[in-house]
Amino acid sequence: IFFLLLFSKAFSQIPFLQKQGSTTQLVVNGKPFLIRGGELGNSTATSTESMKEVWPKLKAMHLNTVLMPVYWELIEPTEGKFEFGLYREMIDLARENHIKIVFLWFGSWKNSMSSHAPSWLKLNQEKYPRAKSETGQSQEILSSFSEAVFEADKRAFEELMSFTKTYDSKENTVIMVQVENEIGMLPSARDHQELANQAFKKEVPRELLTYLKTNKDKLVPEFAEIWKQNGYKTKGNWEEVFGKNLATDELFMAYFYSKFTNRITEAGKAKYKLPMFVNAALNRAGKNPGEYPSAGPLPHLMDVWKSAGTAIDFLSPDFYNPDFKHWCDLYVRQGDVLFVPEHAFDATVAAKALYTVGHYQGMGFSPFSIESKEKPEDEPLGKIYGLLANLEPLILKNQGLGKMEAVMLSKENPETILKMGKYELVCKNDYTLSWTPGARTENWPLGAAIIIQTSENEFYVSGTGVVITFKNAENPSLRVGLLKVDEGSFVNEKWKVLRHLNGDQTHQGRHVNIGTDSYATQRVEVYDYK
Ligand code: N0T
Structure with missing residues (x-):
């Protein structure tokens, strides 16, 4: 009976994160879990019909987890009326296939834009303002400074997490959630809409300044440099503390994006406390804020993102450029865990999946558009995932311990x-x-x-x-x-x-x-x- 109790307890436990040595592991059904993942293309998970041929492909490549978008426009087609039928079916199918799900919340932002917001919200610009360019032109980017936007996103995300709890907390098919997707400002480095302009003129929030003071020796060097160049100021508005330039515009946006997203995450966790993370489209050397999706959870902004809240469990990189080690090193330098939720599904992914787990002691790896190969059984990724599956207990036992x-x-x-x-x-x-x-x-x-x-x-x-x-x-x-x-x-x-x-x-x-x-x-x- 004691063992039965232990057993059933392990199964009803919500997945959580746990430190082991130098790393952090995801614990699912009472046991550490390694994500042999893949992310679905953006429009594939919009019906079970279009997913039909996908499940066998995932199995053929030995995936144990699929990263699947949840589209705000589909769950809340009418304001305040929620529909989760599609996700009930998706969870059922995932269970049948013995595959776990990481939900990707395509809420207010998806690759900078707000393309997945429901039409009733898109059509009510008065109530739900968008970011504006320097010249006052509205973007299809909801403003992170609007409480109305926040409340709408929050309600939908809460509904999603409540649904997930009700439908899945006994089985834990859904093991983690990515909140929003590749948040960023493009092509304006900052929002020039009224609410944003007001916030920009205000004092830098005490929360950020306190973080700076407390972590002075641990700040990422790129950011510490900006603060230093301006004389380590601890009072004033954004331009006074950090200088009058594009870098400051980006810091400002990063803080408020993080604030918004942390509050969304917190609200979702209050309904159902799954581990939650955010992802970033990586920038490129030599580009200025506004020339890449700026202000997302990028390496040079890690401190700003962390200062605005602690509900987000970790920040993670999406790879569409080749400098894998360079960027991974930046993401782990403050002792954070590495999870790669997206990598272009190219010839290097098999090796990088191994490297993420073995070298970075990472939580897992997930090529993007995982359903895109005609012959999944021939993919090197599948062969490597097969090896990882076989070694999983040994790997998990040794992760983070220097062996x-x-x-x-x-x-x-x-x-x-x-x-x-x-x-x-x-x-x-x-x-x-x-x-x-x-x-x-x-x-x-x-x-x-x-x-x-x-x-x-x-x-x-x-x-x-x-x-x-x-x-x-x-x-x-x-x-x-x-x-x-x-x-x-x-x-x-x-x-x-x-x-x-x-x-x-x-x-x-x-x-x-x-x-x-x-x-x-x-x-x-x-x-x-x-
Ligand atoms: C990714 C994916 C999807 C050569 C792009 C990458 C996914 C999103 N964005 O297929 O849209 O939802 O997270 C943007 C980086 C492009 C850089 C291209 C450089």
Whole structure:
């Protein structure tokens, strides 16, 4: 009976976030959970009919979670009248397919714009004002300074969370929520509508100034620099404290976007307390505010976003540009967890999914437009998700505790050296082996591996396109040999050997190798010799 009670308790528990070592894990039904995700294209989840061919694709790629928009215009077609029939069906279908859902709240903002606001709201501009450009031209961007906009969004989001609680809190199919989508100002850096202009002339809110003072040494450098250049002022209006320029316009907007979104999040959580996050369309070097979707939860604005509220659990990046490590590093630098809710579904996603989990100890990964491939069963992402699924218990047990790493190896950067315990692992792209036919090819697929150290001399290596040699970092006079290398997988959490690897498969004991066309996990035992 005691176990039954424990069991049923775990199931009725709302998903929550929990610290483990250096990272934060999502706990679902009482157990840590890794998101092997994918985000649906914007218009796919508008009917169950159009989702029909999608579910098998998600299964074929071993997803355990789908990121699915909830469109304000569809749940509240008439003011105050809510319809959740579509989402009841979506939750039913997700359950049938054993797939979890992360809801994306396409509320007031979706890629800067307010395209998903219901028509009754769009048609009542008097009551629901929009952001204006410098010349006074209205944008299709609802103003974050309007309480009417806030109240309308809040009510709809509360309804969504109440519905989710009623329909799903026993099963926890819906495990997390993204609030709004890629908030940002474009093409005006700031809102020039009346309410906004009034706020701009007022004193910088004490909340932000207190945050600045309390966290003076921990601020992200890009932001600290702005404050410093203007003499670390702690009183005055926005231009007095931060200077008269576009950067200040952006800080101002970021604070009020965060305030609005934190209040929405708080209201939603009061109905049903799922973990909630926001996402950002990344900016580009050399562009000014207004030339990219400005004021969203971007790395240089993290402090501003955090200062305006704590209801939002974390900020996350969407990737449509190649500098993956650069941006991920910026998102984790204050100790926050990494979750990648969107990445263009290109040839690099398989490697990056591994890297997010293994190197950043991240919560999960999710390519965008996940339903877009004709042959999902051939996708490298699916193969890597299959490996992650098999290793999940081991990964989750080790996340954040300094025993897990990952590498991502390209033609340009074919080598990474890891230090794990007393060993140094020299990891290279498989094609660095000069005799492999691929070595002479133009394009090298990204090699990637996740490596978990389970005892001083035992490692699990999982991935594709890597070759690894071991060295003793503490005592270089000792050489390191491969004692035993097996390819296999976990069956009921017990390691099961498929093939014992030696001879050519380890280059007669010289290195561990997973070929470019294979996706595998190997258990490796090393030893030292004089
Ligand atoms: C993303 C997606 C969807 C080459 C774009 C990315 C999704 C939204 N926005 O397909 O609309 O809902 O979150 C914007 C970044 C584009 C940069 C293009 C640079």
